[in-house]
Amino acid sequence: MLELKSINTYYGVIQALRDVSLHVDEGEIVTLIGANGAGKSTTLMTICGIQHPASGEILLNGKPIHNLQPNEIVRLGISQVPEGRLIFPELTVAENLDLGAFLRRDKDGIARDMEYVFELFPILKQRMGQAGGTLSGGEQQMLAVGRAIMARPRLLLLDEPSLGLAPIIIQQIFRIIQKVNSDGTTVFLVEQNANQALHIAHRGYVMENGRITMEDSAANLLASEQVRTAYLGM
Amino acid sequence: MDFQYFIELFFGGLTRGSIYALIALGYTLVYGIIGLINFAHGEIYMVGAFTALLVAGLLGYIGFPEGGILIVAALAAIVWTSAYGYTMEKIAYKPLRNAPRLSPLISAIGMSTFLQNYVLLAQTPDFVPFPMLLPEIDGILALFGDVLGPSDFFILVVSFTTMVVLMLWIRYTRMGKAMRATAQNRTMAMLLGIDANHIISVTFIVGSALAALGGVLIASHMGQINFGIGFLAGMKAFTAAVLGGIGSVPGAVVGGLVLGLAESFTTGYVSGNYEDVLSFCLLILILIFRPDGILGKRQVQKV
Numbered sequence: 001m002l003e004l005k006s007i008n009t010y011y012g013v014i015q016a017l018r019d020v021s022l023h024v025d026e027g028e029i030v031t032l033i034g035a036n037g038a039g040k041s042t043t044l045m046t047i048c049g050i051q052h053p054a055s056g057e058i059l060l061n062g063k064p065i066h067n068l069q070p071n072e073i074v075r076l077g078i079s080q081v082p083e084g085r086l087i088f089p090e091l092t093v094a095e096n097l098d099l100g101a102f103l104r105r106d107k108d109g110i111a112r113d114m115e116y117v118f119e120l121f122p123i124l125k126q127r128m129g130q131a132g133g134t135l136s137g138g139e140q141q142m143l144a145v146g147r148a149i150m151a152r153p154r155l156l157l158l159d160e161p162s163l164g165l166a167p168i169i170i171q172q173i174f175r176i177i178q179k180v181n182s183d184g185t186t187v188f189l190v191e192q193n194a195n196q197a198l199h200i201a202h203r204g205y206v207m208e209n210g211r212i213t214m215e216d217s218a219a220n221l222l223a224s225e226q227v228r229t230a231y232l233g234m
Numbered sequence: 235m236d237f238q239y240f241i242e243l244f245f246g247g248l249t250r251g252s253i254y255a256l257i258a259l260g261y262t263l264v265y266g267i268i269g270l271i272n273f274a275h276g277e278i279y280m281v282g283a284f285t286a287l288l289v290a291g292l293l294g295y296i297g298f299p300e301g302g303i304l305i306v307a308a309l310a311a312i313v314w315t316s317a318y319g320y321t322m323e324k325i326a327y328k329p330l331r332n333a334p335r336l337s338p339l340i341s342a343i344g345m346s347t348f349l350q351n352y353v354l355l356a357q358t359p360d361f362v363p364f365p366m367l368l369p370e371i372d373g374i375l376a377l378f379g380d381v382l383g384p385s386d387f388f389i390l391v392v393s394f395t396t397m398v399v400l401m402l403w404i405r406y407t408r409m410g411k412a413m414r415a416t417a418q419n420r421t422m423a424m425l426l427g428i429d430a431n432h433i434i435s436v437t438f439i440v441g442s443a444l445a446a447l448g449g450v451l452i453a454s455h456m457g458q459i460n461f462g463i464g465f466l467a468g469m470k471a472f473t474a475a476v477l478g479g480i481g482s483v484p485g486a487v488v489g490g491l492v493l494g495l496a497e498s499f500t501t502g503y504v505s506g507n508y509e510d511v512l513s514f515c516l517l518i519l520i521l522i523f524r525p526d527g528i529l530g531k532r533q534v535q536k537v
């Protein structure tokens with residue numbers, strides 16, 4: 001479904017991604033794990049067209065997308081829950097969700113997906129009229145995921161959804177990621193919480209200093225000595 | 235009567251303030267979206283006034299029905315001035331989007347100087363009379379006695395209606411929501427498929443249209459214009475925007491009205507000599523004591 005081929009991305013003179021190649025197939029949950037500053041967020045921003053790669057190719061269902069504008073990429077069915085959630089603090093929960101469906105015109109479909117989001121996160125329904133900035137961290141993360149779902153993506157990118165949340169909320173978010181996946185959305189999950197991520201993922205990649213250093217099934221990565229010492233603290 | 239004098243000053247201030255508010259909205263909208271003080275915004279207002287002057291002159295010459303002149307001239311000013319605003323953003327600010335913050339500011343000052351001199355050369359350095367286009371509404375005059383100048387009522391109605399429509403537009407339309415989202419977090423807005431370049435263009439167009447409307451109203455109120463009127467009006471509207479809290483739409487309205495009233499009362503009770511000084515003193519005082527303005531939020535350092 002999504003394929004990155006030898007991607008190099010720079011911030012000015014700083015090279016953040018070095019020859020990154022990876023792929024995510026239809027129906028999978030694939031995780032990308034790595035330490036702070038490894039280049040995980042840059043990978044997602046490059047996929048979404050916010051950063052443009054200096055070289056390399058990004059293909060969505062075989063078609064190049066690395067020269068497209070972010071809005072064109074969203075239209076093709078890629079939606080991101082960015083690091084730090086980036087809720088619009090002064091817009092209400094309802095407005096935040098509405099904006100998730102910004103490019104859609106199918107009123108009925110939007111209403112159905114809104115119901116789906118409320119099924120996943122009942123708390124959001126109670127908070128509809130409240131400003132996004134007044135939600136708790138966990139609720140903001142739910143809103144960010146809900147907002148991304150409102151675009152009805154075929155590929156959902158998540159950037160450290162567990163960051164700063166209590167273990168019980170993390171459990172809940174990960175369960176919902178699995179549910180969204182089993183309902184038909186392909187998921188590419190960036191995490192530092194390698195243990196949790198590898199438990200729900202089918203496959204995984206490890207990134208260090210802008211490079212992909214390992215690639216394997218989630219089960220093999222969980223068992224690997226290297227991953228266990230470097231990312232699982234065992 | 236003392237009270238009647240007070241009411242007179244009050245309405246005079248409100249009228250003047252509503253026009254400051256129209257122009258202040260342009261500063262605040264642009265600042266909200268791209269964080270730039272568009273110092274050429276006053277000149278946009280001046281171009282609006284000149285466009286209306288030329289079109290009204292032409293229409294008068296060909297014998298266009300009197301009542302229609304204002305509408306056509308105002309529409310022409312709005313359209314033409316919006317085109318200026320749009321083009322200005324594309325050539326003077328867009329190329330500097332990722333440059334240090336000072337660069338677009340200097341570009342704005344350059345744009346302002348350019349537009350002043352362009353109109354100076356294309357027109358005349360002198361003040362030119364501006365036709366009285368605004369309808370004088372007699373029935374209303376009788377109702378309010380002498381407290382409301384003949385064109386004041388019209389200015390108040392037009393500017394307040396415009397501001398209410400603008401606020402509803404920002405609050406309820408798809409484009410308005412996209413604008414607020416872009417102002418709050420441009421990257422996130424883009425991740426949702428909002429075309430930030432488009433939103434920025436729309437912002438400049440809307441701001442310029444409001445300034446043009448203000449230009450037409452004030453020019454026919456005052457009766458004369460020249461190439462330099464944008465500077466003073468721009469500074470005052472900027473003061474109004476800062477007073478209300480730059481970036482805040484209701485703030486620009488409140489700031490404009492407060493400044494208009496303050497000027498009117500100072501002129502009426504103290505002396506007319508201080509009218510223009512007042513706004514600059516006010517600007518300095520706000521910047522020192524309450525830089526976030528009346529309705530502005532305390533600036534949180536953006537990370």
Ligand SMILES: Nc1ncnc2c1ncn2[C@@H]1O[C@H](COP(=O)(O)OP(=O)(O)OP(=O)(O)O)[C@@H](O)[C@H]1O
Nearest residue numbers: 011014016034035036037038039040041042043083
């Ligand atoms: N806007 C930027 N300008 C310059 N350098 C940047 C910028 N954003 C990221 N970088 C650099 O690029 C590298 C990769 O950053 P990135 O945010 O992709 O890492 P990450 O893996 O997401 O880290 P974290 O787990 O802390 O979120 C880092 O060295 C970072 O300092």
Ligand SMILES: [Mg+2]
Nearest residue numbers: 040041042083
């Ligand atoms: Mg990151």
